[in-house]
Amino acid sequence: MEPITIGILGMVALTVLIISGVRIFVAAGLVGFVGLWILRGFDKAVGIAGHVPYSDTTNYALSVLPLFILIGHLAHHAGIVQGAYRCARAWLGWMPGGLAVATIFAAAGFAAVSGASTATAAVFSRIAIPELLRFKYQPGIAAAVVAAGGTLASLIPPSAIMVVYGIITETSIGGLLLAGFIPGLISAILYASIIVIRFKINPALGEAVPGISWHERFVTLPYALPIVFVIGAVIGGMYTGWATPTEVGALGAFIVFVMALLKRSLSGRGLLDSLLDTVKLTVMIFSIIWGVLIFVRFLAFAGVSSSFSDWIVAIGVSPYLVLLFVIVLYTVLGMFMDGIGMLLLTLPVIFPVMSKLGFDPIWFGIIVVKMVEVGLLTPPVGLNCYVVNGVRPDIPLQQIFRNVWPFVLMDFACVGLFTLFPGIVTFLPNLTMGSP
Amino acid sequence: MARRETSMGGAALGRLDRSLQVVEFVSAVVAGVVIFGVMWVGVAEIFLRKGFNSPLYGQLDFIEQTMALYTLLPISYCYRKAGHIRVDVVAGHFKGRGKWIAELGASIAAFALVVALLPGILHFFDNAYYIGDSTINTQWPTWPSKLVPVVGFTILAVRIALELWAYIRLVADPDAEPIAVPIPAHVVEDA
Numbered sequence: 001m002e003p004i005t006i007g008i009l010g011m012v013a014l015t016v017l018i019i020s021g022v023r024i025f026v027a028a029g030l031v032g033f034v035g036l037w038i039l040r041g042f043d044k045a046v047g048i049a050g051h052v053p054y055s056d057t058t059n060y061a062l063s064v065l066p067l068f069i070l071i072g073h074l075a076h077h078a079g080i081v082q083g084a085y086r087c088a089r090a091w092l093g094w095m096p097g098g099l100a101v102a103t104i105f106a107a108a109g110f111a112a113v114s115g116a117s118t119a120t121a122a123v124f125s126r127i128a129i130p131e132l133l134r135f136k137y138q139p140g141i142a143a144a145v146v147a148a149g150g151t152l153a154s155l156i157p158p159s160a161i162m163v164v165y166g167i168i169t170e171t172s173i174g175g176l177l178l179a180g181f182i183p184g185l186i187s188a189i190l191y192a193s194i195i196v197i198r199f200k201i202n203p204a205l206g207e208a209v210p211g212i213s214w215h216e217r218f219v220t221l222p223y224a225l226p227i228v229f230v231i232g233a234v235i236g237g238m239y240t241g242w243a244t245p246t247e248v249g250a251l252g253a254f255i256v257f258v259m260a261l262l263k264r265s266l267s268g269r270g271l272l273d274s275l276l277d278t279v280k281l282t283v284m285i286f287s288i289i290w291g292v293l294i295f296v297r298f299l300a301f302a303g304v305s306s307s308f309s310d311w312i313v314a315i316g317v318s319p320y321l322v323l324l325f326v327i328v329l330y331t332v333l334g335m336f337m338d339g340i341g342m343l344l345l346t347l348p349v350i351f352p353v354m355s356k357l358g359f360d361p362i363w364f365g366i367i368v369v370k371m372v373e374v375g376l377l378t379p380p381v382g383l384n385c386y387v388v389n390g391v392r393p394d395i396p397l398q399q400i401f402r403n404v405w406p407f408v409l410m411d412f413a414c415v416g417l418f419t420l421f422p423g424i425v426t427f428l429p430n431l432t433m434g435s436p
Numbered sequence: 437m438a439r440r441e442t443s444m445g446g447a448a449l450g451r452l453d454r455s456l457q458v459v460e461f462v463s464a465v466v467a468g469v470v471i472f473g474v475m476w477v478g479v480a481e482i483f484l485r486k487g488f489n490s491p492l493y494g495q496l497d498f499i500e501q502t503m504a505l506y507t508l509l510p511i512s513y514c515y516r517k518a519g520h521i522r523v524d525v526v527a528g529h530f531k532g533r534g535k536w537i538a539e540l541g542a543s544i545a546a547f548a549l550v551v552a553l554l555p556g557i558l559h560f561f562d563n564a565y566y567i568g569d570s571t572i573n574t575q576w577p578t579w580p581s582k583l584v585p586v587v588g589f590t591i592l593a594v595r596i597a598l599e600l601w602a603y604i605r606l607v608a609d610p611d612a613e614p615i616a617v618p619i620p621a622h623v624v625e626d627a
Contacts, residue, residue, distance in 0.1 A: 021528075021538055022545045023520040030549045050556010054585050058503040060496055066471045066506055067478065243482055246499065250478020257475070275468030279506060282471070283514040284521060286507040338521045381523070 003039055007302025010035045014295065014345070024341040025291030032294035039301045048297055053290040060246065062167060062289075066282040067249030068158035071230065071256055072114030073274035078260030081123050083223030084109040089131075090220040093209030097199030099135050100145045100206065101192045103128040107149030108188040111156035113230045113256060116281065117339075117376055121150025121384040125391035137206035140399035143392060147384040147400060148191055148407035151373035154339070156184035157234050158252060161369055163245070164285065164340055168292070169351045171361040173245045174238045175429040179362045180369065181235060183418060183425055187373075190410040198406065226259040239432050285340060292344040299348055309352040319357040320419075326350060327371060327415060334375020338383060342375065343368060366425045367415060374411045377404045446605065446615050452598055453616035459591060460513040467506035467513075474499055494574040501576060504584035512591040515546075518618035533610040539617070540603035547596045550589055557585050 010031050017027035029049070036045035075081070088106035095101050107124055114120050124146045132142035154161050157177035166173035199205050230252045237248035260266035266274075299305055312322060329350075333342045347368075354364050376384040379401045389397045418425050477499060481492045514520055522542070530538050563569070565579040602616040 017545065018523050019526055020541065021522055021524050021526060022542045023522045025520060026542070026546045026549050029553070030545055033549065033552045046552070046556040047559070048556075050553055050558075051560045053508060053553065053557065053589075054504060054560060054582060057507040058500050058581065060500050062507075063474060063499050063503055067475060070471060070475065242486065246474075247478045247482050250475045251482060253475045254479045271472075272465075272468070275472055276464055278471055279464045279467040279510050280514050280517055280519045282506055283467070283508075283510050284519045287511060287514070287520060337523055341521050341523075 003302040004304060004307055006035060006038055007299055007304035010295075010298060010302065011304070018337075018341075018345075024338075024345070025287035027291075028288070028295040028345065029291035032291070032296070032298040035298035036294075036301065039298070049294050052294050052297065056293045057286050057290055060244075061173065062163075062286075064158075064173065064245040064249045065160060065163050065285060066278055067246065067253050068160050068163065069116060069281050070253045070274065070278045071158060071249065072116055072119050072153070073277045074253060074256045074260060074266070074271075075110065075113040075226070076119065076123050077266050077270040077274050078226070078256055079263060079265045080113055080226050080256065080259070081106070081110050081127055083220075084227060085124075085127055085131075087220040087224045089209065090212050090217045093212055095196055096203065096208070097195040097206060098209050099128075099132055100137065100141065100195045100199070103132065103145050104149045104152075104188055104191045104195065107146070108152045108156060108184065109224065109227045111153035111184065112158075112227050112234070113252070114153045114158075116160055117151050117153045117373070118383055118387050119150075120153040121147055121387045122391060124149060125388045129388075129392055129395075132206065135207040135209065138403075139392075139395045140403040141205055143385075143388045143395045143400040144403035144407065145195065147377060147382070147388045147404055149188075150384045150387070151376045151411075152184055152188055152191075154369050154373050154376075155180045155187060155366070157181060157238075158249060159369070160281075160285065161339055161343065161372055162365065164289070165343060165347070165365045165368060167289065168344060168347045169355075169361055169365070171365055172429075174241070175362045176365050177234065177245065178238050178428040178432065179366055179425050182428060183366050183370070183414065186417070186424065187370075187411070187414050190413060191407055194406045194410050226256060229255050229259075239428075241432065288341060288344050292348070295345075296348045305349050305352050308349055309356045312353045313356050319359065322353065322357055323359070323367075323419070326354070327367070330368065330371035331374060331378070334371060335378045336381050337375065338381075339372035339375055343372065360422065360426060362429055363418070363422050363425045367418060370411060370415050370418070374408055377408050377411075445601075446612060449598065449602055449605065450615045453602075456512075456591070456595060456598065457516060460510070460516055460595070463588070463591065464510040464513040467510040470502050470505045474502070494576075497571040497574045497576060501571065501578065501581040504581050504588075508585040508588040511588050512595040515592060515595055516618055533607060536603055536606040536610055540600070540607055543596055543599045543603055547593070547600060550593045550596060554586075554589055554593065557589055561586050 014027055014031045018024060033045055033049045036048055085106040088102035089099060092098055092102040092105060103124065107120055110120055128146055129142050133139060157180050159180055162176045162180055163173055166176050233251045233255060234248050237243040355361055376382055385397060385400045385404060388400060389395060477495050481495045485491045561579060561582040564582045569578045570576055571578060598616050606612060606614060
């Protein structure tokens with residue numbers, strides 16, 4: 001059998017295993033191992049597959065990942081969310097759908113100290129939904145706002161998923177983190193706009209927050225300080241290049257840790273829980289990374305990625321048609337799969353194609369992460385909607401999914417916007433790193 | 437129908453599971469402490485390099501050599517806590533014996549992977565130990581770090597072996613109390 005045929009059979013086997021409920025890291029590692037065995041013999045397969053888990057995960061560049069995850073978990077315990085929410089509410093509550101708008105921007109703020117979307121959604125389910133319900137917001141809308149707001153953590157740095165993209169495509173992690181900032185902000189603004197429009201059309205969707213004085217507003221400002229500090233450290237560190245992503249992650253975690261100590265809101269138990277949660281998420285992500293990298297070794301020997309990209313380039317279709325196809329593919333995959341798994345499984349084949357077609361790796365990274373955000377919201381497996389439903393079982397999943405589509409529409413609007421004006425994405429990284 | 441805890445060695449299985457959970461918990465605490473340590477090392481490095489123009493000696497090697505302690509050592513902890521991502525669109529629909537058969541299949545796949553990887557991982561450590569491999573800057577030996585995946589994967593092998601037993605027991609008696617299997621933790625707990 002031709003190596004390429006074996007490669008394609010391997011991809012089919014991987015899909016079947018994953019659909020039948022085998023853990024993603026197991027499916028990828030196992031198919032990769034068997035493929036290597038067939039192509040290179042048993043001893044070589046043992047040798048190659050045996051050193052990938054260690055060699056490919058103990059790399060300085062990857063040490064940023066647990067630190068980004070730790071920032072979010074510490075921030076949760078440090079009560080930063082409540083502060084951000086109070087502040088956003090005081091300043092934005094007056095708008096139509098003001099409390100929902102405030103939720104979006106508080107989530108965006110929290111995203112700046114959190115690397116994981118599901119964590120953000122979980123935290124806001126506990127804090128924002130009771131408030132929204134108190135002001136007579138329809139439960140489905142309240143839940144959808146929280147689920148959508150949570151996705152912002154994927155784009156706004158620090159972002160775990162962005163680091164994973166950087167690792168698998170060998171794209172500058174610093175560049176990616178910088179690039180995510182403005183698109184993240186634009187996403188938040190678009191989310192807020194659709195809320196304002198919906199509430200303008202139908203004010204009965206929820207009550208306005210009664211008059212808040214300027215004094216009250218300014219009193220809440222200090223609550224946003226930790227977020228400002230962490231944004232300053234991350235953006236400043238990346239922008240000026242005075243620290244590596246790992247150091248920036250360490251500094252961010254340290255700032256939140258000190259804030260928590262000052263506020264006396266972090267107990268020993270809280271610290272241990274933050275660390276254990278961080279460990280669980282970290283080892284989960286790293287397991288998929290090495291599992292998929294074993295699979296990628298197999299694909300490389302089978303010559304699948306290179307043949308595929310050569311083929312796409314040779315048939316000479318418009319790059320934007322390919323991009324459209326990729327977006328449709330991620331929309332469909334995102335309905336069923338978790339974002340990190342989806343990226344790790346598809347990028348080894350898709351990224352070489354896109355880069356051969358001339359797309360900027362950082363720009364494509366932002367588009368891909370945006371598609372991950374879509375996947376977090378769309379049924380049947382929109383993880384963030386499940387998270388919100390998990391915290392608030394009284395709000396049925398169907399109701400959340402029904403109210404989440406305006407936000408999904410805004411996500412696609414973002415993708416369109418970034419495609420028409422790629423400068424929105426590449427502006428910040430180019431400013432610091434020079435044009436490619 | 438009352439759930440049977442004692443059928444097919446359920447009590448022994450439960451004891452073994454609890455013992456292994458202690459080991460896994462310790463591995464996770466070690467990993468957590470290391471991550472916390474990396475935070476301090478990172479901050480110290482910035483402070484010393486920017487403030488005193490004297491970078492922290494060996495910080496890069498320290499960070500790389502300790503990474504396996506949180507990327508690979510607690511792999512079984514994550515496994516037991518149902519932390520590893522899977523797609524249960526299809527498997528989630530099964531009930532009773534069908535569900536346990538699907539779970540058994542997923543466990544067999546995991547066990548096969550670990551058995552396939554362990555010899556290579558062991559060989560990798562062995563090599564570093566006998567050659568006397570060391571880091572470039574600090575000349576620290578690398579074998580202690582390469583021993584970590586051997587330990588992590590051994591714990592995982594034991595964990596999955598227990599799980600195989602647990603699922604075979606449940607396939608034989610679907611109404612027995614599920615023991616030593618990851619209760620698919622609520623997604624919220626992951627977050």
